[in-house]
Amino acid sequence: ALLLAIAWMLNYGSWNYIFYLEVMKNDFEMMMIGSLVMLAAMTKSAQIPFSSWLPAAMAAPTPVSALVHSSTLVTAGVYLLIRFNILLSTSWLGQLLLLLSGLTMFMAGLGANFEFDLKKIIALSTLSQLGLMMSI
Numbered sequence: 001a002l003l004l005a006i007a008w009m010l011n012y013g014s015w016n017y018i019f020y021l022e023v024m025k026n027d028f029e030m031m032m033i034g035s036l037v038m039l040a041a042m043t044k045s046a047q048i049p050f051s052s053w054l055p056a057a058m059a060a061p062t063p064v065s066a067l068v069h070s071s072t073l074v075t076a077g078v079y080l081l082i083r084f085n086i087l088l089s090t091s092w093l094g095q096l097l098l099l100l101s102g103l104t105m106f107m108a109g110l111g112a113n114f115e116f117d118l119k120k121i122i123a124l125s126t127l128s129q130l131g132l133m134m135s136i
Helices: 002-012 028-044 053-058 063-083 085-089 093-113 118-135
Strands: none
Touching (some): 028 085, 028 093, 053 118, 063 085, 063 118
16 A cells, blocks of 8 residues: 555655645545555554454564564554644544544453453553554
């Protein structure tokens, strides 16, 4: 989704979309670029339709791989949303992201309450905090 958004931005002649915001305020193509960026951020930050990979990655045998997954991969999605916040706040995509991140927080918190393995509890706690970061 991120590569498709980058390729689609080439139609405008530049990746710096801030110059074109007033022209493309209600443009369909800009809505598609925003939805592709939001989809990429949701997969990177393990939001609810894509949230199964993070607890599995953090339950890896080495603690180093758990730190790599939780620190580098996840923050890329949050950075994408910070960078493209103007596209998401002016459309219904921001409200959809708020709903999905709230569901991620609820699902991960509820799942951590009934788990006995400490690694899974930490993974689900991290997933709940990711939902908080995405909703903010």
